[in-house]
Amino acid sequence: MSEFKPQRLKLPVPGEENVYGLYEGPVPDTTTREWDFNSRLFPRRRSERKAWIYLGFFSRDFYAGMAIVDAGYIASAFCYVYIPAEKYFHEHKLTLPLGFGNAFDATLSDSWRLGPYEMLPTKEKIVVNIRGEFDLSATFALKGNGLSTIAPSDANRPFHFTYKEMSMAAEGEFSFQGRRQRFAGDCGISDYTKGYPPRKTEWNWLSLVGKTETGKSIGVNLVDKFNNGIENALWVDGKPTALSTAHFHYIRPADKSIWRILTRDNVFEARFRPFGARGENLNIGILRSQFVQPYGIFDGQIKIDGQLEKFSGYGVTEDHLALW
Secondary structure, three states: OOOOEOOOOEOOOOOOOOOOEEEEOOOOEOOOHHHHOOOOOOOHHHHOOEEEEEEEEEOOOOEEEEEEEEOOOEEEEEEEEEEHHHOEEEEEEEEEEOOOOOOOOOOOOOOEEEOOEEEEEOOOEEEEEEEOOOEEEEEEEOOOOOEEEEEOOOOOOOOEEEEEEEEEEEEEEEEEOOEEEEEEEEEEEEEEEEEOOOOEEEEEEEEEEEEEOOOOEEEEEEEEOOHHHOOOEEEEOOEEEEOOOEEEEOOOOHHHOOEEEEEOOOOEEEEEEEEEEEEEEEEOOOOEEEEEEEEEEEEEEEEEOOEEEEEEEEEEEEEEEEEO
């Protein structure tokens, strides 16, 4: 028997019960129209629904994080790049009021475009094009071996959904002012999120790709203070396994601290050493978002089939507080 619930074909609808849990694979139909237009004056589509696609590429030689976010009344996008050998960092960000139309359903069947940012999902891949201050193009192959989480929200908000996929085959190119850097490998991660998170939301997050001392490929997704830890999981050579709740230990400022992260089931324990961070402090009254996302290197130990193995890897952590 699988430790996950069987794949869902669509997100919960009003009146449906027993929906929370960790599900195999993606959810093909993520429309939320039955929830979004509950009021003419303050529809959930604007006041409560939040959706984003975040893609990351983390390797020894190159880090990149990019996202397009539909936060209802505002939309935002960002992309950052870090090249460890040169200690080179560059970022661009964009925030627009009402950046997406009222009818934008924010599914993986939609084309996501905001200013110079473009993410084009299909069943097989997500293509990224960013053209402007700098150029970045990339393709992230979707394996379909990710996990979907449906978690409770506030009592008066429907649910929160996220789909995470790890160790994706990805390739692309970054260019800026004569600098050109190609990147490729099974170092990609994706986070597609859509739902109605609590008005006040706080989380710590970890996303890493790496290798064990015996050469096994691993991907890890962990969260604390959010989604009841339902989404926590480990991928070994592409096969996912659920993990318990996690604890993150660090001292602010988050990008200056060595982090220690472990799971209660003693399957995963890691040290994280940041190279730097991408952060933001957004306050437009009805919506506030403060976060810092350090990027860097991991080392630790992980239990696979009852045996402890040392590992090393690359990725990000996050310290996030939002009022939305």
